[in-house]
Amino acid sequence: MTAIVVGRGALLFERNLMVYRRAWLMILSGFFEPLFYLFSMGIGLGHYVGKVPVAGAGLVSYGSFVAPALLASAAMNGATYESVNIFFKLKYAKTYDAMLSTPVGPTDIAAGEIAWTLFRGLLYAVGFLVVVAALGLVYSAWAVLALLAALLIGFAFAGLSVAGATFMRSWQDFEIFGLIQLPMFLFSSTFYPLSVYPQALQWVVRCTPLYNAIALMRTLMLGGVGWAQLVNVAYLAVMGLIGLAITRGRIGKLLLK
Amino acid sequence: MRMIGCVSPPSGGTLSILGLDPRRDGATIRAHLGVVPQLDTLDFELTVRENVIIYGRYFGLSRKELRCRADELLEFVQLDERADSKVEPLSGGMRRRLTIARSLVNDPDLLLLDEPTTGLDPQARHLVWDRLFRLKRRGATLVLTTHYMDEAEQLCDRLVVMDKGRIVAEGSPRELIGRYSTREVVELRFRDEPSLDLSTRVNGLARRIEALPDRTLLYTDDGDATADRIHELGLHPQSVLVRRSTLEDVFLHLTGRTLVDE
Structure with a gap:
């Protein structure tokens, strides 16, 4: 049964590949975004910042400090952008209505779209890591796991944002995404260590999904991997699974009425 | 229509399609159906030919097989010259024909058509009728809803007249005329x-x-x-x-x- 489900989910993946075969430029934009941040903030601004102390890694250049956070954020953004496409297909293009009149079911659609989102995120992560490694900003051998971490982060945010997209009534509602995403991007220890916040605020930040994603990515790339990373992994995995379950139910409810 | 297509749960009574229960065997039933929904659900991000190919893929048909099949079907609905065009510039009649071609990709045992010619110009309607008639002659079973009585008269062997969700008459077009007029x-x-x-x-x-x-x-x-x-x-x-x-x-x-x- 599982094999069949995975198989049909893959058909969705195939459809998206057919679409992007012509629109590959759109995919490219997600690759450049974190690189632009890396060059402007990490390297440009980093020139004036100097070294940053990181627990378990000692003093690292500002570029190295920012790079893992940018990779984690890119994984988040990629997943959220894709959820906008899914909203469009669900509400306006009726893409799923056509699929559901074939043996493809709502579970296949949910799994297929999330798998596609992950694939897209993985492409960005590979590209970004290659550049970062070439610039000598990676300190730890754990960095090979950064790709897996990027996938996990993508899964967590894809689950949540796709589930969120199924609740959206119009394009205006997507403003809410921006309203959550941007502050999370700016304040989740992306550009400075958590220690700049007072104790109480530190705990608030620790609870955000992006903080967990960044903490995981930073230890993998700079060093200091410990038990705390298991918490990060569990947090993200549960978030993705909840999202997947909600998405599956919502697609069934919206389309099979 | 949606209940027969196994995309809506039966609201009451018993429903058996091709001898199977839609609640349990929805996917199996859908594998044997062709569906032309009331509103086209074509994939605007793909070309005409790709629309047929990917739809066939949803049924698990192989890509190689589908390449020939897509050409055949597009020729059947006279869209072979537009095979590489996107869906957007197509006229309403062309889109309808593409939807019909797409619905035939799995060689269905049962073809469901929900108002297949609504909104089409006379030429397009006659072309659709002609293709549906050919399918019928080849032995396909068509289930179709329509508001056009001339369409029903042309295509149906057996028809039911529905009024406010209830069947008020049933028979062949000739029988119904004989009985009620x-x-x-x-x-x-x-x-x-x-x-x-x-x-x-x-x-x-x-x-x-x-x-x-x-x-x-x-x-x-x-x-x-x-x-x-x-x-x-x-x-x-x-x-x-x-x-x-x-x-x-x-x-x-x-x-x-x-x-x-x-």
Whole structure:
């Protein structure tokens, strides 16, 4: 049964590949975004910042400090952008209505779209890591796991944002995404260590999904991997699974009425 | 229609499609169905040919097989010249034909068509009818809903008339006309308001008389004879039209002339 489900989910993946075969430029934009941040903030601004102390890694250049956070954020953004496409297909293009009149079911659609989102995120992560490694900003051998971490982060945010997209009534509602995403991007220890916040605020930040994603990515790339990373992994995995379950139910409810 | 297509749960009663239970075997049933929904659900991000290919992929058909199949089907609906075009620039009739081609990709045992020609120009409608007729001749079973009685008359062997969600009549087009209407209809139009006693004067000339604001309809088995009698009575309508009774007469008789807003 599982094999069949995975198989049909893959058909969705195939459809998206057919679409992007012509629109590959759109995919490219997600690759450049974190690189632009890396060059402007990490390297440009980093020139004036100097070294940053990181627990378990000692003093690292500002570029190295920012790079893992940018990779984690890119994984988040990629997943959220894709959820906008899914909203469009669900509400306006009726893409799923056509699929559901074939043996493809709502579970296949949910799994297929999330798998596609992950694939897209993985492409960005590979590209970004290659550049970062070439610039000598990676300190730890754990960095090979950064790709897996990027996938996990993508899964967590894809689950949540796709589930969120199924609740959206119009394009205006997507403003809410921006309203959550941007502050999370700016304040989740992306550009400075958590220690700049007072104790109480530190705990608030620790609870955000992006903080967990960044903490995981930073230890993998700079060093200091410990038990705390298991918490990060569990947090993200549960978030993705909840999202997947909600998405599956919502697609069934919206389309099979 | 959605219940038969296994995309809506049955709301009541029992439903068996191809001998299977839609609640349990939805995916298996759908594998044997072809669906032409009321509103086209074509993939606007893909070309005409790709639409057919990916739809076939959803049924698990191989890409190699589908390449030939797509060409065949596009030729069948006369879209082979537009195979590499996107869906967007296609006209309504072309989109409808593409939807039909797509629905045939899995060689369905049962084809569901929900108002297949609504909104099409006459040329496009006739082309669709022609293709559906060919499918029928090849032995395909078509289930179709329509508001066009001429469409039902052309394509259906057996039809049911639905009014407010209930079946009010059932049979072949010919049977229904025989049962609920007469062989012919005489339509009279008068220059002036027809005098009040018109219906009493023409009474007995026809099996059933229907006085509408703009014309009077006489349902009769011999239209010409009835028309002659009218002249004998000294009535001088502005126009007299003798025509065959149609399914439209049956439908209006059964469901009434009042406008129904769903």
